[in-house]
Amino acid sequence: MAFRRRNKSYPFFSQEFLIQNHADIVFSLVIFSLVGLMFETTAKTAVLFIQPQYNISTMSADGEVTLYHYGWKDCATVLFYLCITIILHAVVQEYVLDKVNRRLHLSKSKNTKFNESGQLCVFYLVSSLWSLYVIATEGFILHPSSLWENYPHVHLRFHVKFFYLTQLAYWFHTLPELYFQKVRKEEIPRQLQYVSLYLLHILAAYLLNLTRVGLVLLFLQYLSEMGFHLSRLFYFIDENHHKMFEMWSVGFVLTRMITLTLMFLAVGFGLVVLCLTRRLLVLFMVCFTQSWLLWKFFRFQLSRTRKMRLEQVARKRAAAKHQMQRTLKRDSVGHHENGLIKAENGTSPRLKKIKAP
Template identity: 60%
Template sequence: MAFRRRAKSHPLFSQEFLIHNHADIGFCLVLSVLIALMFEVTAKTAFLFILPQYNISVPTADGELVQYHYGLKDLVTILFYIFIAIILHAVVQEYALDKINRRLHLSKVKHSKFNESGQLVAFHFTSVIWCLYVVVTEGYIANPRSLWENYPHVYLPFQVKFFYLCQLAYWLHALPELYFQKVRKEEIPRQLRCIALYLVHIAGAYLLNLTRLGLILLLLQYLAEFFFHMARLVYFTDENNEKLFNVWAVVFVVTRLFTLTLYILVIGFGLPRVENQALDPERGNFFSFLFNNILFRMSVLLLVCLFQASVMWRFIHFQLRRWREYWNEQSSRKRAAAGTKQQAKPLKRDSGYHENGVVKAENGTSPRTKKLKSP
């Protein structure tokens, strides 16, 4: 991390220098923005990086409420929090994961997967707690009708917008981390697909004004992912311990059912009942006008169902492969145990012991030979 002593120095602005010092470079950039807050000339520009923009005062019965909507200036804020995510990524890697890896002595493949799961466990755990706090304080769980009432939800509370900006920043920071962490070429396509899916869904919920539904869906998704990556960490430390995979399987199935139910409830039944369905771009209800079209609504639901079906198919395939490996391992252990018992079975010997080719009795005397009768 910043200002730590290194065993080996690299040429300035070289590839190795950038890889080994990317967190320190990001720390310097963040620090320069924070220093800019101290001066009146640069403070206004620095606030563009730190605080969400496009705030508006909405009159309420108790006074005025400050809310936000999205715009191009959000890209500047996302860029600042990308550097924050890079710094936190390096902190978790150096002060937690690297120390554990030194004790486990994992192979290169397991070492890479352990680092990936360790980073995602920290992120998913933080996101689940944060997302749960937001949906509870905003009343989205207590009042499910709020997921589609007064749609489009153009104006967002501060914590909702800030949550979405941080989520976009984290998944965008994962792209350069593929280079900084020297991820193997075989793993890059899979991780790119995962990052792209998260970015498309989060940005889609943010831009389509479906932020309330997106919060609930992210909570369910991150909860299932947390148990999966936690189970992988436990498995890497003890390969005989697979109990958390069973917990993850149950949580995964439950979250898929809740996800599909929420999609049908909100898109299929909730949004078509929204008032003021006439097209009014100034009010921002272009998407509510689209969701009132039954063809568009059914197309969205069909895509959602197909995507969830593909996810469930991959899950079932993974479970079948895991169970097949488990039963093959159990059968091989039984065969090995049976072979060991046969080898350990004692041979039947005559009473006494052998000495110079003659069987001796227990008292040391030779057994009496039987006399043959003469013909």
């Protein structure tokens, strides 16, 4: 199964060979893990990678229910789905984004940003729909107080735990993708910054049993980020699309306000069982992140407004200069000599005869 066109062959296990064929290599590892399920001696090890671990069965009003909690074996599951994510990343890149890029004929810098926004749009769309489904099925929309009631939420349903494991797998997969996609050195710090923030917050929600609040916050964050990257995609397709950025700006600020309000309600007043140190730590982490995002947003908007004003002033000056040049050129078509207008060839224009009264 080939994911990329091979215009040139490279030596085995060379750097270029690994970059060009990384999706095929990872796909082979996934198939190898799935084949392990077919044999009794390797089935237990293969299940460790494929299926979420630490399940317990409890009785409820609906019958027997299987719940999960976290543990160190989750690292193996995250590793397996990290490989799955690398394969899906290559599929989206090869069969969707590359085909669109060939039609748009973008520059190299815009091409890189287009690919980044395209990949993130797909992820944010799937994750926001998935998180909304989990929020609806768990009843958090009709009963918001259930976000902090009966804390700690140690036991999770399958779709909640699987959601968090796949989220961790996706954000961990972005680290090797920096190497596979040959990201420029000046772009690496920016990408490491937001990837680290996502991993920090998702791990904190998962390990501190704040999965319910984390689900809602991730849904809001992904919805806001999807709006930004959709706006950027439409801008690359047609540079006249600016209205979507304005809509995203309003949504971005609203998302920050809702996130801060929800965290104060849930952690500050709802999760009283959580020790004071942890509550303050979680509140500080979320408030600091949201404040930092707002500061970056307002700084970007101010610099953008200043740049637009400078461009507008420069445009007006250029128009005034052009108008002045046209006026001077029109006046220089003829010149005066002894009170008469001389043309460029030196001849005087014919004078009109004045009729006698």
